[in-house]
Amino acid sequence: MISPLACLFGLVASTTLAAEYPTTGMLYNQQEDSSLSYTCALQQDQQRLRCDFIQTAVRKKAKAADLEKKLADARKNYPGAVKEFSDPKGCNLVSVWLGMASGQISIDAALARNPEIATDVTKFTEGMIRLREDAKANPSMLDSFRALAGMCDHPTEENYLKITKADHDKDLRTCQVSSNPFTQEFVWVSDFANGGAWVVSSQPGGPCGVVELSRFEKDQSDTSGLFWRYVARKAATNPSGTVLPGLSCSAVDQGEYVYDWQKTRSDHMQCEFVEFSPI
Incomplete structure (x- = not known):
């Protein structure tokens, strides 16, 4: 039976599979004004999780x-x-x-x-x-x-x-409003943090050797076992390289961005004009 709380936040998950992997839902960036909707499916080998995402973001055009x-x-x-x-x-x-x-x-x-x-x-x-x-x-x-x-x-x-x-x-x-679809595959890492996590399976790419380290992890404060957080992170394995002339790989954003199922941000952005942006 789906809990009323799960329905409230747009999550659909069976109680049997909820403890194993995230299925579908919407998460909210805790540092920026953006959301992440996702749909995940366990692959035939039962070892990999494939997730389709749509990231929607709202940003001020200038500071x-x-x-x-x-x-x-x-x-x-x-x-x-x-x-x-x-x-x-x-x-x-x-x-x-x-x-x-x-x-x-x-x-x-x-x-x-x-x-x-x-x-x-x-x-x-x-x-x-x-x-x-x-x-x-x-x-x-x-x-x-x-x-x-x-x-x-x-x-x-x-x-x-x-x-x-x-x-x-x-x-x-x-x-500026943007919508960015992307797909990631995850593998289960049982000894990650507290209770394991689904971590992106990624190889270094580009001149900076960027590796995706994003992950799904259980919300340990949720006793129902239904809710997951997504933590977006990447690392540059070649920080001495250059992306473009004058732009060093050491400038690649390697911070962590937490997407939580609880919407805690409610910014007053004072938007008089709206533009749709490709990124």
């Missing part, structure tokens, strides 16, 4: 500390940017976009005078109408457009830095 580096890069790029903002045609399009988005210019009139801005008029118009509606509720959405227009009017370094600040401010309020 406050990133701004200084972005401003430094912008200062270096400013001389070249002045040439770009000296193009009357490009600056005219910036003005047109801002006018349409803010409602100061009719979309139809702007398209009639500047047909090159839309390859599909219907889709463009629908998107601009949505942007207008969103901007009414949140005028700061147009800050980047305003900064670009300001640079067109007065191409000073100060106005160029305002573009970087406006983009960074939006990134601080943007959350």
